[in-house]
Amino acid sequence: MDIEFIPTVQSLLKHDAISVKGDSALIKKLSRHIQLQSFKREFILMPSYSEMLPIIDNISDTPELTDSINRPLTKAVLYSIILHPDKFELLSHTHSDSGYSTQSIYTKSAPNPKQLGSTFRALYKRIDESKQFVICKRCKKLVDSALCHENTCSYNCDDTYKQMFDSSLVDRVTCSGIVSVLKDKYYIKFYIVATDWLDSHSSWLCHRVIGKLPLTASFTEVNALKHKLEDEQEYPAPCYHCKKQCNEGDAIDLESLVDFDTDAIVCYSCATKHYGVIY
Secondary structure: OOOOOOHHHHHHHHHHOEEEEEEEHHHHHHHHHHHHOOOOOOOOOOOOOOEEEEEEEEEEEEOOOOHHHHOOOOOOOOOOEEEEOEEEEEEEEEEEOOOEEEEEEEEEOOOHHHHHHHHHHHHHHHHHOOOEEEOOOOOEEEEEEEHHOOOEEEHHHHOOOOOOOHHHOOOOOOOOOEEEEEEEOOEEEEEEEEEEEEEEEEEEEEEEEEEEEEEOOOOOHHHHHHHHHHHHHOOEEEOOOOOEEEEOOEEHHHHOOOOOOOEEEHHHHHHHHOOOOOO
């Protein structure tokens, strides 16, 4: 099953397809984790780069998990999350003409409070890459994966029961690795973390767009360009002297300061300390 035909967590939240109940503090923490996995951030134009994406905490158009607390199990709800200090559980709900069937697809007993991040990542991934449902590439509707073959309804699409879901909400992109991907109303955009300097003493962390694809691009095309762009990036890289990891904008090429060939970089502090560079 191709992952581009699987609903994302963000698209499920937009469609009110997730219900959550249990410990309120845990729900808030998971909601925050999901927000950080989303990167629907507004971008602004900066003079130093052609297009920048400021790193901000508010996610512009992704509903919060806390909006789904104790949501009734209607035909729109495809997943239920149950969070208690002694057990996390994820349930899938497959609807049909005769009602619905529920299946437990993830359980974590006695989750370690000090390792909630890794547990939340596992739970998030279990929903985001779930093979319970698939978008038929022929009729573009969400169906039970048991009724599909090679991402297509096994029988006549008109005769296959459809789950209540708007497949146009799926925005399968990724923020893992050096290059992350954002999908807005116009393009699929590829960006890296960079440091921008407003003057010699004022900097801020931002995202710089380094590539674009049309919204019609396939997941395979997105991945191919992502890997190509990652291979081309010089940063992040360690400073030649202090070994601190530097983003683009945090350092300069060491070759500009020495009389030998090198691909190493040097952070601004070390450039001043070792080579007398004044900013």
